[in-house]
Amino acid sequence: MAERNEDTRWLERDELAAWMSLAGLMFKLPGALDYQLQRDSGLTHFEYLVLAGLSESPDRSRRMSDLAGFANGSLSRLSHVVKRLERRSFVVRRPAEDDGRITVATLTDAGYAFLVDAAPGHVRTVREYVIDALTPEQLAQLKVIADQILQRVDPGKPCSE
């Protein structure tokens, strides 16, 4: 695994600078988003994504593994999180009728109401930190760039549309 040190193509100055900026972004942005959501709504960003993923699905329902993919998390993580959300009665779970292995999660009315309340603040934060910081052109560039990187990181999920 560890190749010899002299064989390594170290990063050039510009490459390093770009990478450090991206690394900074990866560290700081999730924290900032989590902070706002936690403070204003008592939600994790991941929990928010779960609720949002359910809210935009037919019948506000979605099977667990599908939801995990949407929220970019492992099935295990999702299971723990949904358990918590269930305790808050934002979500209910039940096995699918046709296949007993499958669990379907459904957003309750209370969960939907909670999401509707949390959404504006979150969207405003995303706008403030990301969208409004960039020109429309940069935003388009960003999407292309992020998708290309994602393709390498996780070839299984080529990205929507």
Added chain:
Amino acid sequence: MAERNEDTRWLERDELAAWMSLAGLMFKLPGALDYQLQRDSGLTHFEYLVLAGLSESPDRSRRMSDLAGFANGSLSRLSHVVKRLERRSFVVRRPAEDDGRITVATLTDAGYAFLVDAAPGHVRTVREYVIDALTPEQLAQLKVIADQILQRVDPGKPCSE
């Protein structure tokens, strides 16, 4: 704090798409990097950054708060992490001579050797996932974009150079 729902400027289609791509990136990339480092070297990405930050400092030493800023983490987080690194004898800590409040962390020879061993694999992964996924032009765009977002998220740290 929670503004009325109708006042919210929701995200346009393109904005949403770009944001979802970025969100996916923020979730997946850290995990992928952590995975490689953990598997090949038993290091967190954060721990790696701490060691790397020390290695490139004069005397391989740096005060804690400075190091925390470099690694994009809180002082508390750094303190915990350095304690662990100290237990592995990769780092030592001692109070500064002139000011007893300040703690200086120093990379040991063992820590340096360990970093030298871990670096090639990490750099190769960064290259594979990020650098080589993009054209030089995109890389330049990415740096600009990331810096602009970072400026909003954390105005205190305008970014290097």
Added chain:
DNA sequence: GGTTATCAGTTGATGTATCAACTCAAGGTA
């Protein structure tokens, strides 16, 4: 038709992050 394999999810142990409370040192201030 019974056995085995695979799939979807869950659970519990462990490790790590986070927050608030704390310690200890240095600067003021009177």
Added chain:
DNA sequence: TACCTTGAGTTGATACATCAACTGATAACC
């Protein structure tokens, strides 16, 4: 000098993520 204040780090409780082991249901095979 005694007192308060601020700054730098540490610590411990709690919450969350991760991994491996597990359960139960369906599908595949002979």
